[in-house]
Amino acid sequence: MSSVNKVILIGNVGADPEVRYLDRGVAIATFNLATTERGYTMQNGTQVPDVTEWHSVVLWRNLAEWAQQNLRKSMKVYVEGKLKTRSWEKDGQIRRKTEVIAENIQILYRPEQYRRADGLQIQSDADEAAAESQPTDDQRFNDIF
Numbered sequence: 001m002s003s004v005n006k007v008i009l010i011g012n013v014g015a016d017p018e019v020r021y022l023d024r025g026v027a028i029a030t031f032n033l034a035t036t037e038r039g040y041t042m043q044n045g046t047q048v049p050d051v052t053e054w055h056s057v058v059l060w061r062n063l064a065e066w067a068q069q070n071l072r073k074s075m076k077v078y079v080e081g082k083l084k085t086r087s088w089e090k091d092g093q094i095r096r097k098t099e100v101i102a103e104n105i106q107i108l109y110r111p112e113q114y115r116r117a118d119g120l121q122i123q124s125d126a127d128e129a130a131a132e133s134q135p136t137d138d139q140r141f142n143d144i145f
Contacts, residue, residue, distance in 0.1 A: 005082040011035035013075045019068040029064035033057050056099040076109035
């Protein structure tokens with residue numbers, strides 16, 4: 001029987017991707033992705049806070065160049081890939097880091113500041129009033145998940 005190494009994450013980009021190029025001109029981008037499990041109140045009134053996990057995401061080649069052009073801090077994204085753990089020695093100690101090697105990534109939500117840069121501004125006061133009465137993409141997305 002074969003095995004499966006598959007990761008699917010939906011979260012917020014922690015910082016703009018860092019892109020570097022290897023000797024042969026191969027692009028590699030890295031960024032951290034935050035996934036948050038919502039807090040809740042127990043029946044006895046005890047508050048359980050939100051819990052945020054940070055994931056290191058690595059993108060290669062064309063996907064890395066796409067990320068450099070399109071991904072920005074605080075965007076909500078869908079990431080699909082596989083886990084890979086690498087290890088190295090530093091100061092006589094073995095270090096390990098587990099990363100998500102992304103094979104697919106999609107932007108699910110762009111904060112307002114990035115929408116304006118893309119020319120998606122609301123055109124008139126009437127349009128703005130209508131838009132305010134509608135749930136935002138983020139509210140719709142959170143209702144689904």
